[in-house]
Amino acid sequence: MSPQRTSTTMELLPLVCLCLLSCSGDAVRVVVEEGSDAVLPCLISTEDLEGNKFDWKKDDQKEVFMYDAGIHHNNGRPGQDEQFKGRVSHFQDQLMNGNASIKITRTKMADSGTYSCDFPRHQPRQTFNIELVVDPRIKVVVKEDSDAVLPCLISNNDISGQVFDWKKGGQDVFIHYSDGRTTQGPDFTGRVSHFQHQLQNGNASIKIRKTKMADSGIYSCIFPDLRPSQTFYIKLDVAFDQVLRDRTGEVSGAAPEPTIHRPRDTKDSSLLQCEAHGVPPLKVEWKDSDNNTLKSESTPESEKGDRSSITLNITVTKTDNYRCVATQKKISHQIFAETSVYIQGAAPEPGSNGWFTGFVVVGAVLGLVFIVLIVKKCRKGSTPVAANRQPDADDDTPMIETEPVLVLHHAG
Secondary structure, three states: OOHHHHHHHHHHHHHHHHHHHHOEOOEEEEEEEOOOOEEEOOEOOOOOOOOOEEEEEEOOOEEEEEEEOOEEOOOOOOOOOHHHOOOEEEOHHHHHHOEOOEEEOOOOHHHOEEEEEEEOOOOOOEEEEEEEEEEOOEEEEEEOOOOEEEOOEOOOOOOOOOOEEEEEOOEEEEEEOOOOOEEEOHHHOOOEEEOHHHHHHOEOOEEEOOOOHHHOEEEEEEEOOOOOOEEEEEEEEEEOOOEEEOOOOOEEEOOOOOEEEEEEEOOOOEEEEEEEEEOOOEEEEEEOOOOOEEOOEEOOOEEEOOEEEEEEEEEEOOOEEEEEEEEEOOOOEEEEEEEEEOOOOOOOOOOOOHHHHHHHHHHHHHHHHHHHHHHHHHHHHOOOOOOOOOOOOOOOOOOOOOOOOOOOOOOO
């Protein structure tokens, strides 16, 4: 067997297993992650197809790939839909075995749909249907009633004046208009917010509070006014409890809620410590209220049995809400704990306002001394003066005006 045929055979091996597990009549469901390659199976017994014809279409409309006796879309045949140009190939060395399967590379969310593999010259004519589901590359898994941050970053450009529209299927979730106004869909009223201060960095992410099971689904973040328009997809899974299943169906432990400690608080800073324990692999991060990941120090990860333990320290110097986010990477489950920090304010930097403060203090002291001297002078001038004493011309003692005194004499 040639190396090329060996490679192709190995590539089709999981395909056979997929058919054995997923076929229902002629229908096969293929699920892949966005950006990966998808093999859509189509086999018509062991008939040699090299001189025959087969035609692949999507949703009975778009031309995906046509082969006709050696002429196909990759060697000069016109008519292929723009969506699939340069991304579809067949298995030339498997045609002799009746294999009309195709491979779509670099799958996109728009590739999801129902595909038909048609043999128009076969008697009787045969058509096979395959459903392709392209899951978003980005997945967020949270526990019911917790908060979920759905990421959407388009670049480092300021998008404060851009329209971006979040949808769940055809349902409105959140719309940001070019004038800064925002609206929320009926099922999300009062539960969705964005990161206003991060718009200047191209961050169109949203946070959904108090998630419900019904919030699970595929969300799209759309920029309709860009040329070309751009759409990003995120899958949200809201778990009923902290026991989730991974893609193989195996039960796995979700990330447990982390614990936050504050070993040291000063007027200028606060030391925050986060501890997370759970089934590895675990990822732990500190984030601020704008969802920025903060630089922190971690202790070496320790494992005991099937449990992993991570401690993450960070020193913060500004007032904000800080979240410690723990992610169970195997099933993409995410949960966080949050704490609020109030910083009174650091002392003035040398050379900034210190001279002004010193000037004010010195002025206040001098003013106080002056007042004391005046009071002393006043007290000295208020000493009684003999009635027959006339002040000297050069006497600098202040004259104090006194009220006249009435003296009563008793007749004797």
